[in-house]
Amino acid sequence: RGQVRAGGAAARGGLVGGYKSNAELAAWARAFGSEGSACPGLGSAWMFGTSGKGEPLIALDITDPRTNETAKPVLKIVANTHGNEPAGREIGVDLAEWLCKGYAERLPEAVELLRDARVLLVPALNPDGFAARQRGNAAGADLNRDFPDQFAPAVQKMQPETLAAMRLSRNSPCVAAIAFHEGAVVANYAWDGLPSRSRRSEYSRCPDDDTQRALASAYANGHPSMASSAEFPGGITNGAKWYPLYGGNQDWEYINTGCMFITIEANEAKWPPADRLPQLAAAHRPATLALLRQALGGVTGVIVDAGTGAPIPHAEVVVRGREVARTPVSGAGGEFFRTLLPGEYRLVASARGYREAELAVSVPKPATPGDGGVAGVRFELSPTGGGEAKAVQHAEQHGQQLPQSMGAMQGAQVHAPQGGRASAYNLAGELGAEVEAAELWVEMHARTWNPHMLAAGGVLGVAALTLVAVRRRRNRRGRR
Numbered sequence: 001r002g003q004v005r006a007g008g009a010a011a012r013g014g015l016v017g018g019y020k021s022n023a024e025l026a027a028w029a030r031a032f033g034s035e036g037s038a039c040p041g042l043g044s045a046w047m048f049g050t051s052g053k054g055e056p057l058i059a060l061d062i063t064d065p066r067t068n069e070t071a072k073p074v075l076k077i078v079a080n081t082h083g084n085e086p087a088g089r090e091i092g093v094d095l096a097e098w099l100c101k102g103y104a105e106r107l108p109e110a111v112e113l114l115r116d117a118r119v120l121l122v123p124a125l126n127p128d129g130f131a132a133r134q135r136g137n138a139a140g141a142d143l144n145r146d147f148p149d150q151f152a153p154a155v156q157k158m159q160p161e162t163l164a165a166m167r168l169s170r171n172s173p174c175v176a177a178i179a180f181h182e183g184a185v186v187a188n189y190a191w192d193g194l195p196s197r198s199r200r201s202e203y204s205r206c207p208d209d210d211t212q213r214a215l216a217s218a219y220a221n222g223h224p225s226m227a228s229s230a231e232f233p234g235g236i237t238n239g240a241k242w243y244p245l246y247g248g249n250q251d252w253e254y255i256n257t258g259c260m261f262i263t264i265e266a267n268e269a270k271w272p273p274a275d276r277l278p279q280l281a282a283a284h285r286p287a288t289l290a291l292l293r294q295a296l297g298g299v300t301g302v303i304v305d306a307g308t309g310a311p312i313p314h315a316e317v318v319v320r321g322r323e324v325a326r327t328p329v330s331g332a333g334g335e336f337f338r339t340l341l342p343g344e345y346r347l348v349a350s351a352r353g354y355r356e357a358e359l360a361v362s363v364p365k366p367a368t369p370g371d372g373g374v375a376g377v378r379f380e381l382s383p384t385g386g387g388e389a390k391a392v393q394h395a396e397q398h399g400q401q402l403p404q405s406m407g408a409m410q411g412a413q414v415h416a417p418q419g420g421r422a423s424a425y426n427l428a429g430e431l432g433a434e435v436e437a438a439e440l441w442v443e444m445h446a447r448t449w450n451p452h453m454l455a456a457g458g459v460l461g462v463a464a465l466t467l468v469a470v471r472r473r474r475n476r477r478g479r480r
Contacts, residue, residue, distance in 0.1 A: 019089060019274065020090070020093070022131060025124055026045075029045040029121075032060055041065045042062060043062040043100075044061050045060045048167065049164025051126070051127050051138065052137050058123065059120055059172075060123070061119075062119040063118040067115045070333060073116070073300065074120050074330070075117050075118065075175065076120045076174040077119070077288070078122045078125055078249070079092050082136075082143070083126045083132060084271055085271070086130055087180065087266050088182075089123050089130075090277045090280070091284050094278075095121070095289075096121055099113070099114060113289070125165060133271070146162040147247050147248060148247075150193070150255060152193065169257050169259070172330070173258070173259060173328055175260065175298070175339045176262070178263075179249060181263060181264065181265050181266065182265060184268060185266070186231075186232045186265045187264055188236075188237055188239050188262065188263040189216045191251055192204075192246070192248045192250055193240060197246065202244070206251075206325075207324055212262065214341055215262055215294060216235075216262050217234060217236055218294045219288070219291040220235030221235075239251075239263070245480060254325055255325055256326070258328075258339075266280065293372070294372050295372065297339065297366060297371065298372060298373075299337075299338045299361055300337045300375075300376055301336060301377030302334040302379070303315040303336060304334050314328075315349060316328045317349050318348050320346040340363050342366070343363055345361050346360050349379035354383055354389075355383075356381075356389070357380070357389030357390065358391070359377060359391035378391065
C-alpha cells in the first residue's frame with residue numbers, strides 16, 4: 001500500500017493507506033463518463049484550479065446528458081478540505097459509481113436525480129494536505145478558516161485552493177452542498193459564527209434555519225446511526241452551538257450563492273482504515289441521496305427582459321426576510337433555483353439597469369414523502385424607466401387549491417401544471433412552451449428582424465439543496 005513520499009506521490013501501488021492517490025483520483029474522475037466507460041456521457045471532469053504545489057483541483061459533473069437542453073440545479077459534494085480527513089474522497093467515489101450503475105440499470109432514484117439535477121463532485125479540495133497527511137495545505141493553512149466571513153476581519157491572503165473553490169461556486173452556484181469532514185458523526189448547519197465574534201458556544205440562527213435544519217435532519221435520518229447520537233439530539237447541530245468558527249466555507253457559500261451548505265462529520269476517527277471504507281460509503285450513500293432529493297424542493301424559474309424576452313445574465317433573486325442569501329441566475333436562459341420548504345414566500349428579482357419585480361410564491365407540499373415540492377416562476381424585468389415588471393408563477397400543487405390572493409395579484413398569473421411529478425424537467429417543458437409563445441408574439445410584432453428580440457428560452461429546474469453535516473465533537477475541537 002505504500003507510504004506517501006515527501007513530493008506527494010505514493011509508493012508503489014499508488015495507494016495512500018488504502019486510499020486512492022491524488023494521481024489515481026484525478027485519473028478516475030477523468031475516465032468517468034468517457035467513451036468505453038461503464039456510463040459513457042454521464043459525467044465530465046475539468047480542472048477548476050491548482051493547489052499550492054500545482055496539483056490539479058478536479059470537479060466531476062454527473063448528470064443525464066439527454067436532459068441538458070435547459071439548466072439544472074447543482075447539488076455539490078466537497079471532500080478532503082482538511083488533508084487528514086480523507087474518507088469523503090472515497091464516499092464521493094462510491095456515490096458516483098452507484099449513480100453510474102443505477103442509471104445503467106434504470107433505478108428510479110438514480111435516473112430521476114440525474115434527470116433533474118447536476119451532481120458536482122469535488123473529491124479533493126486539499127490534495128497537498130492529503131499527500132502530507134496534515135490538516136492544512138502545503139502552506140499549513142486551514143482551508144476551512146480561509147474564506148471571507150461576515151463576522152470576522154478579512155483574510156489577508158487567501159490560499160489558492162480557497163480562491164479556486166470560490167470561483168467554482170460563482171461559476172456553478174449550487175442549491176445545496178455537502179462537505180465531508182471527520183472527527184464526529186453529525187450534520188452541521190449555519191451559522192458557524194456569531195455576530196459578537198465570540199468563542200463561546202451559542203446558537204446562531206441563519207435566515208434559512210428552517211430549511212437547513214430540515215436538510216441536516218434528512219441526512220441524519222438517512223444514516224444508520226447519526227440520528228440516534230447521544231451527544232447531538234437528532235444527529236444534527238448548529239455550527240456555532242457546537243463551537244464557533246470563522247472563515248468557513250459553509251457560511252460564505254450560503255451568503256454568496258444562496259446554497260444550503262451542510263457540513264457532514266462522517267466518522268469519529270480521522271483517516272479510518274481502508275477496510276472500513278466500504279462500510280462507511282454504504283452508510284453515507286442513502287443519507288446523501290435523502291438530502292439531495294429534499295434539496296430539489298423550492299422555487300425554480302427564469303428572469304428575462306420584459307421587452308425582448310432575452311435572459312438577463314447577471315440578475316439575482318432574494319426571499320423577503322432572508323435577503324442575506326442572494327441566489328444568482330445560473331443558466332444561459334436566465335434560470336435560477338432556490339431551495340425552500342413548503343410554504344408562502346415573497347421573492348424579489350433584480351438586476352443592474354432594471355426595475356425590481358416582487359411576487360408571492362406558494363411552494364407546495366411534495367406528492368412523495370422525502371421529495372421537495374416545486375414552484376415555478378418567470379420574472380419579466382423592465383429596464384429602468386420602462387414599463388411595469390411582470391412575474392408569473394407556475395406551481396405544482398398536487399390537487400391543492402391555490403390561495404385566492406395569489407390569483408388576484410396584479411401582474412401575475414397562477415396555474416397548476418398538468419399532472420406528473422414535480423421536477424425541473426416537467427416544469428421546464430411547460431415554461432418553455434410559454435416562452436415559445438412569447439417569442440412568436442415578438443416575431444409577429446417586430447418591424448425588422450432583430451435577434452435580440454427573441455427570448456433565449458426559459459426553463460425551470462428544481463431548487464435544491466443539499467445538506468451539510470457537522471464535524472467535530474466538542475471535546476475534540478478543530479474538526480470542521
